[in-house]
Amino acid sequence: MSSPLEAFAGLLDRSVQEIATLAADARSFDASRIGRVADIWDNNTVPLVAAASAPWPLRSRRASAGLRWMADLGADRRRLIVDLDPSLDRVLPAARPERSVHRDYQGRVFPGAFPLTAEIIAALAQDYDLDNGTVRAFTVGPADSGLQVQLTLAAPRRFTPSTGRVARDGSIKPWPAAPLRFTFDGVTDLRFDAEDRLGMVVSRDSVGSAVAIGRSGRLRAIEASVWPDDPRWYESTAGQAADLTTPHGRPQRRKSVRTSALTTPQRAAARALVMLMSHARLVHHYPNQAAGVPILDICRVAAGAGSAILAASARHGAARQKAYAELEQRWRHVPPTAPPDAVRSGPVLLRHARYDEPHDDHDVPRRGCAVLLAAVPDADPASPWALASEEITQPSRFRIASTAFDGVQHVSHDAGTLSIGDKLVVG
Secondary structure (H helix, E strand, C coil): CCCHHHHHHHHHHHHHHHHHHHHHCHHHCCHHHHHHHHHHHHCCHHHHHHHHHCCHHHHHHHHHHHHHHHHCCCHHHHHHHHHHCHHHHHCCCCCCCCCCEEECCCCCEEECCEECCHHHHHHHHHHECHHHCEEEEEEEEEECCEEEEEEEEEECECCCCCCCEECCCCCEECCCCEEEEEEEEEEEEEEEEHHHCECEEEEEECCEEEEEECCCEEEEEEEEEEEECCCCHHHCHHHHHHHCCCCCCCCCCCCCCCCCCCCHHHHHHHHHHHHHHHHHCHHHHCHHHHHHCCHHHHHHHHCCHHHHHHHHHCCCHHHHHHHHHHHHHHHCCCCCCCCCEECCCEEEEEEEEEEECCEEECCEEECCEEEEEEEECCCCCCCCCEEEEEEEECCCCEEEEHHHHCCCEEEEEECCEEEECCCEEEC
């Protein structure tokens, strides 16, 4: 069995390999998983370098602490780590029970994500006018659990906030509609039309969640959750009830690895690798740019990073500092992004579709847009498929059905409109 430090470094190597596998052929491209895997190393690269550079008697203990701290972010993070390295399942402590409600620095309750049960649906309907809410953002694409939909409903409140909102110019204005962020996993049926996005009815039965959107939109999923992203939620009926039972103070996280003893070359190398992995996360946060992010080049630069950290730390004195300086030089040059290829008429495998309605975001007008991400074949039939994307500002039409993701489809691109029969129309 590998030591804790070897497992820590090996997890980094496995992460890079996983991202490379997901990006090798656009037909298996999963922006969400790439983002989640890359995100592990935002706050854990420096602790890995610190554990590897510690005196020999302390390395295993600090590596174990680093792994526990990494997994302590929540059940989803722990599952992801174990998925990358199943041997860690018996090493890591069980995930702590996660609170759905927390308190901010002022002691006010604020919500996390709630499973979409019948009770939660009733509570939402009591505090928010779902019938007059409008779909502000709609994203659909393949995920670990099958087809996943993320839907943001801007819903008027049924309660009156005690104070107004301070606008950018300092004036006091009414609060806008509250964004209710739904996530639906294992979507089995979907039909959404952006022209018909006013009003939503949610129900729950023994097989999952059912949603009616507007007059004819529909969605059915096996699992669902909702995050009421409302800064005034603590004044809602649900928020006031939660205030009576939510403990004060935040749960204490485990202690991380001490990093204060790192030298300048060690810290610089770690930060360079963090930036490299952060660049990989762009495909998740900015899907309109995903086709231009050189993921495979990033993975080639970062390949074997965990093993390289162990090798550098095995040296002593000036040789160790030189090794880390060389790693920093290797990792600091992030491959440049390139303009994404456009989606053209022909065969495609749809990987991501998003719609955003025009709206004001903290007094800043946001234009409506639609984004499509698709795998397209190379001229050489034996070559991997590549990623192509299309971003349309102020689209006049956006209609999509779950069948648009049923294998390879033929897309038509005519006069600024992309369509896959009646399964997808964007333009």
